[in-house]
Amino acid sequence: EITPVTGVQTCALPISTMKVLFLAVFALLAASAFAQTDPSCCAPDQWEGQMMFLDVDNGGSQLFMFISYDFENSMQRFDITGDAQGTNITASILQRFDLGTEYVFNPEGTYCNQTALPYSMPQFCVPPYADRSFDFTIGAELPATSYFYNQGNANFTLITVSSDACIPIAGEFFTDDRWSGKADYLNIAPGIQNPFIFSVPSNC
Secondary structure, three states: OOOOOOOOEOOOOOHHHHHHHHHHHHHHHHHOOOOOOOOOEEOOOEEEEEEEEEEOOOOOEEEEEEEEEEOOOOEEEEEEEEEEOOEEEEEEEEEEOOOOEEEEEOOOOOEEEEEEOOOOOOOOEEOOOOEEEEEEEEOOOEEEEEEEEEEEOOEEEEEEEEOOOOOEEEEEEEEOOEEEEEEEEEEEEEOOOOHHHHOOOOOO
């Protein structure tokens, strides 16, 4: 069992804030579902970019995150800042599936919490059961495709990706037949510019 590092503060982030952080990360994965047999399309194995996340449930949250995604080496990182249920937060989530561990820490190095990851890294894919809703062009020359699918329990997702490379553009989330949030992806670029971004912090 993996436990927080001895001597490192383990209550620096309120439980409600932690839930919002993980909700934002889940939204990223829900927008393009876990790897499946014959998915509609999958994003490149390595990319970096930004995401603006709005959640109207759970007290409301507006978060901005920088994403580093490396499916090839089974690791990803989310550097998050913004307002979570009225609380300003700055934190990072590092998921090292190759090590079987998730790290949540702050930039000051005063907090680190470790949790086991008992499963393989999910791939950023549109699932095969998604309905191809419509194709369109963003601006003058970016072909895009939107997919709509049911996640179960009256939860629905509308995900838009680039038609040629399945690069995420936007996600809309619906709960109990009502709009509950969205994610907008910005400045997506292939590859990982700084491989040290996945290094485990020294205080972890």
